[in-house]
Amino acid sequence: MRFGLSLAAALLLSASPLLAQEHEAPARPDVDSMVSAKVAEEIQGHAPEEQHAGESEASHNVDIITPHITDSHHMECPASWKIWQARECHLPEWEPIHIGSFELDLSPTKHVVMLWIAGILTFATLFFAGRGARRYQEAGRAPKGFPNAIEAISLYMRNEVIMPNVGHHGERYVPFILTLFYFILFANLLGLVPYGSTATGNISVTATLAILSFLMVEWAGIRTLGRGYINTIVYWPHDMPLAMKLPMTLIMTPVEIMGKFTKPFALAIRLLANMTAGHVVVLALVGLIFAFGSWWVAGGPFIMAIAIMMLELFVAFLQAFIFAVLTSVFIGQIREGAH
Amino acid sequence: MGIVMLRLLSILTLALAALPAAAQEAAQEKPRGLLDPHAGLMFWTLLIFVALWLLLRKYAFPAIFAAVEAREKALEDAIAAAKRDREEATKLLEEHRRQIDAARADAQRLIAEGAKAGEKIRAEMIEEARHQQQEILDRARQEIGAERDRAIAELRREAVDLAIRGASKVIERNLDDETNRKIVEQFLGSLQTSER
Numbered sequence: 001m002r003f004g005l006s007l008a009a010a011l012l013l014s015a016s017p018l019l020a021q022e023h024e025a026p027a028r029p030d031v032d033s034m035v036s037a038k039v040a041e042e043i044q045g046h047a048p049e050e051q052h053a054g055e056s057e058a059s060h061n062v063d064i065i066t067p068h069i070t071d072s073h074h075m076e077c078p079a080s081w082k083i084w085q086a087r088e089c090h091l092p093e094w095e096p097i098h099i100g101s102f103e104l105d106l107s108p109t110k111h112v113v114m115l116w117i118a119g120i121l122t123f124a125t126l127f128f129a130g131r132g133a134r135r136y137q138e139a140g141r142a143p144k145g146f147p148n149a150i151e152a153i154s155l156y157m158r159n160e161v162i163m164p165n166v167g168h169h170g171e172r173y174v175p176f177i178l179t180l181f182y183f184i185l186f187a188n189l190l191g192l193v194p195y196g197s198t199a200t201g202n203i204s205v206t207a208t209l210a211i212l213s214f215l216m217v218e219w220a221g222i223r224t225l226g227r228g229y230i231n232t233i234v235y236w237p238h239d240m241p242l243a244m245k246l247p248m249t250l251i252m253t254p255v256e257i258m259g260k261f262t263k264p265f266a267l268a269i270r271l272l273a274n275m276t277a278g279h280v281v282v283l284a285l286v287g288l289i290f291a292f293g294s295w296w297v298a299g300g301p302f303i304m305a306i307a308i309m310m311l312e313l314f315v316a317f318l319q320a321f322i323f324a325v326l327t328s329v330f331i332g333q334i335r336e337g338a339h
Numbered sequence: 340m341g342i343v344m345l346r347l348l349s350i351l352t353l354a355l356a357a358l359p360a361a362a363q364e365a366a367q368e369k370p371r372g373l374l375d376p377h378a379g380l381m382f383w384t385l386l387i388f389v390a391l392w393l394l395l396r397k398y399a400f401p402a403i404f405a406a407v408e409a410r411e412k413a414l415e416d417a418i419a420a421a422k423r424d425r426e427e428a429t430k431l432l433e434e435h436r437r438q439i440d441a442a443r444a445d446a447q448r449l450i451a452e453g454a455k456a457g458e459k460i461r462a463e464m465i466e467e468a469r470h471q472q473q474e475i476l477d478r479a480r481q482e483i484g485a486e487r488d489r490a491i492a493e494l495r496r497e498a499v500d501l502a503i504r505g506a507s508k509v510i511e512r513n514l515d516d517e518t519n520r521k522i523v524e525q526f527l528g529s530l531q532t533s534e535r
Contacts, residue, residue, distance in 0.1 A: 070373060071380060096379075105379040112383045119387040123394055130402030137406040140413075147403075154403050175396040183391055203373065204380040212388060276373065 065283045069276050071111045071202055076195050086195065111199040118186040118199065126150065126182060157181060157324065165328040166220075167335050173328065176216055180209065181324035188275060188316035192309065200319070201275035203268065210264035210271075213327040217263070221334035232337055233257060263330055267323060274319045278312040499527065 067074075073093055079085040094107040108116075132147030143151055162177050163170050184200055191198025199205050222229045235252035237245055285301040285308065292298075503520055510519070 066373075071377065103378075104382060105377075106382065107379065108383075109377075109380060111380055115383055115387050119391045122391055123399070126395055126399035126403070130399045130406075133406035134402045137409050142410055143406065151403055151407060154400070155407055158404070175400050176392060178400060179388070179392040179395050182395075183388060199384075202377075202380065204376045204378075205384045207376055208381045208384040209388065212385070272373075 064287060065280055068283055069198070069201055069279050071109045071204075073107065073109055075110045075113060075197075078195070110197050111202050111205060114190050114197050114199040115187065115205065118183060118190055121190075122179075122182045122186045125186075126154075154178060161321075161325055162328045165325070165332040167332050170328075170331075173216070173220065173331055177324050177328050177331075180213065180327060181320050184209065184271065184323050185317060185320035188320055189313075191275065191279065192312055192316065198275045198279060200271055201279065203272050206268040206271040207264075209323070210268035213267060213323075213330070214260075214264035216327065217330045217334055218260075220331045221337075224335040225337075232334060233260075263326075267326060271319055271323055274315055278308060278315055282308050282312070495527065499524065 073091045074088045075091060076086045077089040079087040091108050091110070091113065094105070096103045096105040096107075098104075129147045129150035133143045133151055136143035136147065142148070157178055158174050162174050166173050166177075187200040187205070188198065190196040191201065200209075221232055225232070233253070233256060235249050235256050237248055240248065282305050285305040288301040289298045499520075502523060506519065506523070
């Protein structure tokens, strides 16, 4: 009950920047999005009078969904000490670094900031949990409360998820997979708090994590199989006559290579889609309230949005877990494979 | 882990690093969409994640797992100690039980022996008492018999004396004392034998 109430409060708070965004929206160039154009049009058409106070024409499309789920150089931040009122802050834009013909724009965006926060939160959480665990251990007792919770999660991930999947001597992969889990979890959860944004709903982030996971998988294969690693790329059946071997190799090698690359691709797209979808649904539901502009309609979407937010909370944990599980499964597969 | 592997890995890394670059060029033309990768963000993700990974590997996970492992070890030690103690206790209990059994058997035996000895003593005492009684009875009977014989003899002598004295008084003159006496005593003797 208390949890539900606080979630509702969180939803209200996270919706408040939306209102502010609507004020500013006409100042920004429109972004074409098929999903949100209709909702946005309705918002402009039927929004309550006070929302229109400063605007002369209500003809152009306002997209509240695409700016929310895509990266930008703007961020929502508290307008003043009244933290429930949001305004847009501009993040600094730096000159891109040129490496040959390649342009690298390192200026911090909304998602970069979120990643930093997620990283710092992850480190702080685990570091203090570790310190707490050590302190309890020195006192000769089992940890209680927060360190115990972190310990339970880490232990579950290590003993029940990572080690059985990775196989023997999988200890060296535990920190990597646990880091993946916690980092993705915090990045996911940051999308659910006011002023937050889901960095893991960005293809660049998920692709980078997936590529890292891919590299880890291949490295695990090289480490474990040594020379036999070649067999995971080139299909070379040992128990067939040569006349069969050659066509099989020709057909199966591209399949093997494709198989290698579909795994990280699926990882990246799965995380991106899961993190984005929930936000689109919540925003569409909240958008309904403004589209109808009626107190009589507001209750339904509000309750549904709370339900979706709860689902999102679950999905945040689930997707972090799945990413970690699949990475350990892939590592286990390549270590098992090509006997 | 040869040179070949390292070279392979570096080629792989380069190939993957080139991916976002290609995508970035494609993304230049139109506004940033949902599926357009952004090299800067990828760089930051890589940096933050790898930094986090190294930091956590050094400062967080060892502490968390060391605590758990220490606890597990303590627990295992405690379980082993408890098992050892229990085995020892079982052994001791077994020994005590055996000792108690032995003591009980001893006691039983002692009681039985005591009872037997008591019984024997009692029987002996009864036997002795009976014997003594018999002895006393025999002696008494003997004495009584002797007394009676003596009394009979005495009485007889007295009777003889009385009779003689009476008879002598009657026939003092005409009869020789000694001869008469013999006659009477013969008579009495015949009387005695006929009585028996």
